[in-house]
Amino acid sequence: MLAAADFRSLGTGARVVTAGAAALDVALAAVKKLLVDVDEACSRFRDDSEISQLNRAAGRAVRVSPLLFLAIETGLRVSRMTGGAVDPTVGTAMRIIGYDRDFAELPADGKFTLAVRPVPGYERVRIDHARRTVTLQPDVELDLGASAKALAADLSAQLASEAAGAPVLVSLGGDIAVAGGPPPSGWPVLIAEDSAAALDSPGEVVSIKAGGLATSSTTVRRWRQQGIERHHIVDPRTGAQARVYWRTVSVVAANCVDANAAATASIIWGPDAVPWLEDHRLAARMVRANGEVVRLSGWPAAAVAV
Amino acid sequence: MATPQENARAAERDRGLRAVSSWTWAAGLGGVGLTGAIAVLAAGSFSGHQATAAAAAGPAPTVSIDPSNPDNTTPTQPQSAPQGSLGGSSQPPAAVSGGS
Numbered sequence: 001m002l003a004a005a006d007f008r009s010l011g012t013g014a015r016v017v018t019a020g021a022a023a024l025d026v027a028l029a030a031v032k033k034l035l036v037d038v039d040e041a042c043s044r045f046r047d048d049s050e051i052s053q054l055n056r057a058a059g060r061a062v063r064v065s066p067l068l069f070l071a072i073e074t075g076l077r078v079s080r081m082t083g084g085a086v087d088p089t090v091g092t093a094m095r096i097i098g099y100d101r102d103f104a105e106l107p108a109d110g111k112f113t114l115a116v117r118p119v120p121g122y123e124r125v126r127i128d129h130a131r132r133t134v135t136l137q138p139d140v141e142l143d144l145g146a147s148a149k150a151l152a153a154d155l156s157a158q159l160a161s162e163a164a165g166a167p168v169l170v171s172l173g174g175d176i177a178v179a180g181g182p183p184p185s186g187w188p189v190l191i192a193e194d195s196a197a198a199l200d201s202p203g204e205v206v207s208i209k210a211g212g213l214a215t216s217s218t219t220v221r222r223w224r225q226q227g228i229e230r231h232h233i234v235d236p237r238t239g240a241q242a243r244v245y246w247r248t249v250s251v252v253a254a255n256c257v258d259a260n261a262a263a264t265a266s267i268i269w270g271p272d273a274v275p276w277l278e279d280h281r282l283a284a285r286m287v288r289a290n291g292e293v294v295r296l297s298g299w300p301a302a303a304v305a306v
Numbered sequence: 307m308a309t310p311q312e313n314a315r316a317a318e319r320d321r322g323l324r325a326v327s328s329w330t331w332a333a334g335l336g337g338v339g340l341t342g343a344i345a346v347l348a349a350g351s352f353s354g355h356q357a358t359a360a361a362a363a364g365p366a367p368t369v370s371i372d373p374s375n376p377d378n379t380t381p382t383q384p385q386s387a388p389q390g391s392l393g394g395s396s397q398p399p400a401a402v403s404g405g406s
Contacts, residue, residue, distance in 0.1 A: 002400050012406045080382045173406030186391075190399035195406040199399050207395035211387035217405025250403055252392045254385035262384050281386040297386075300394035 002183065009035040010149055011045065012173030013196055016160065019183045023166035030160040031170055035152060041068040042148040044141075051142055058136040061128065069132050072125070075147045078261040079122035085265040087236040088142045089120045119236040146175075150214060150260035153177040157256075171195070175214040177256040182209040189213055191285060193248050194220045204285070204302045212256030216263040217248040235268050245270030248287040251277070252299070258282075 003021035005028050007014050016031050018024045041064075043049045050068045064072070075088035125142070126135040136142065154177045157170040161180030169178045169187045174195025178187050186207030190199060195215070197203070206213075218233055218241075235242040249266040253259035262282050266273035274296065277284045283299040295301070 004400065015401050017400045077382055081384055169401055171401040171403070174402060174404040175406075176401055176403050185397055186393065186395065187401070188395040188397035188399045190402045192402050192404035195402050195404035197402050197404055199402060201402075205395045205397065205399050207393045207397070208387070209391040211391055213403050215403045215405055220405040248405060252387050254387050258384040280384050282384060283387065283392050298392065300392065302394075 007032070010039055010043070010152065010172060012149070013171075014173075015169075015171040017169040017171075017187070018160075018164060019167040019180075023164035023168070027160035027164040027166065027168045030163040031156040034156040034159055035172075037067055038071070038148060038152045041065055042071050042144050044143050044145075051144065054134060054136065055141045058140055059138045061126075061131070061133040061135045063131060063133045066132065069127070069134065071144050071148045071151055072134055072142065073127060074151050074257055075142070075144050076122050076125060076127065078147045078257065081258070082261055082265040084122060084236055085268045086147065086261050087119050087122050088144050088147065089122055089124060089140050090143050090145075090234045090236060090239075119234070119239055121236070146216070146260050146264055147257060149173060150175045150177075150212065150256040153256040154212060175212070175256050175260050176208070177212045178208060178210060191215065191250050193217050193287070196220075206252075206300060208252060211252060211254045212259040213250065213252045214256055214260035214263045215248060215250040216260070216267050218242070218244050218267060219247050233264060233267050242268045243270065244289050246273070246286045247289050247291075249273070250285040252283045 001021065002017055002019060003024040004015060004017040005024060009032070014031070014035065016024070016028050018027050039046070039049070041050045044051055044055065046052060050064060054062050054064060054068070072088065079087050120137065120140045124137040124140050126137075127133070128135075149172050153170050153172045153175050156172075157168050157177035157179040160170065161168040164180075167178070167180035167182060169176060174192075176187075176189060186209045188205050188207050190197065190201065191204045191206060192201060192215075194217070216233065233242045234240065244267075246267055249263045251259045251262040251266070253262060259282075262277065262280070262284070266277065266284065266286065269276065273286070274294070277296050281297050284296040285299045286294045286296070288294065293302075
């Protein structure tokens with residue numbers, strides 16, 4: 001018997017599911033506490049967050065908390081893993097395309113600018129493990145965005161499972177991590193374009209027993225900037241929003257960070273993502289701009305929930 | 307720069323994150339690429355390295371190097387889920403994975 005609770009955190013919907021109702025309260029408390037810490041450390045939409053202070057201190061070494069250090073190092077690892085397709089130095093580019101506050105606060109049609117340019121690049125972030133310091137070069141502004149959310153899912157699922165002594169699934173905006181061993185038939189997850197879709201929406205349902213499942217999509221978190229439709233996935237090579245070849249990509253990996261990185265990078269790479277995903281044996285479901293679905297590396301054939 | 311209140315919050319986070327170092331999951335996730343990051347929390351004793359990599363021009367090469375690793379030889383690769391951990395399901399979903 002699964003039990004679940006929903007709430008909002010990190011600017012998106014969050015859901016905690018436990019195998020057994022008795023574990024839910026403890027698991028929920030553990031997840032919420034970690035997410036408060038992640039928000040205080042990693043949100044670029046908060047002027048008082050650690051990362052905002054770090055961004056204002058570009059040019060000099062700043063000692064940061066273990067949590068922010070972990071998030072930054074994870075972001076850099078994701079950048080190396082994707083050859084820079086997912087890059088935490090997109091902060092300035094995100095502001096330029098108008099994504100400069102929590103999504104719920106974005107104006108319906110913001111001011112327009114054409115000043116896009118390639119992002120500075122993750123190699124311009126220097127980290128010192130011994131001193132736990134981070135140095136950003138002067139024109140670098142970090143946005144840990146997706147990788148921090150996925151990391152929070154991985155960490156909170158593990159924390160919650162240990163605290164509750166039970167299997168736990170954590171979903172943060174549709175980025176899912178599971179821990180503590182699966183229920184007998186696994187964790188059933190609906191695959192959708194929008195993580196806010198109702199659980200009884202029609203669509204494919206897959207079962208995961210370990211690791212992480214993440215979906216990136218250009219169809220949600222969209223806004224208009226002087227009449228031009230924008231989405232939130234930036235191509236670091238141009239500093240502009242990524243061209244839409246795949247409108248939605250879902251990936252299953254050994255953890256949510258890797259799944260999220262692969263899904264987001266695939267949106268940016270377009271057709272070149274297919275051999276990369278296959279080479280790394282990452283199961284993926286990819287939806288072309290025209291709605292055609294491609295399944296890779298053992299992603300199961302459609303099982304439709306009615 | 308930081309107010310006493312901010313410092314207190316950061317100190318509380320530090321205490322909480324120290325607990326991370328004892329998590330047994332580090333062994334599990336460490337094998338899938340978070341080793342360096344978790345090790346920072348566990349020991350915090352690596353010497354510093356500056357990240358370097360080729361500019362983004364397409365998918366990452368099959369083998370890349372993690373410059374944060376002390377011996378600089380550990381590949382940084384995405385890790386696939388254990389075999390058998392993904393399948394179809396006819397159960398009512400417990401969660402939704404979608405864009406956000």
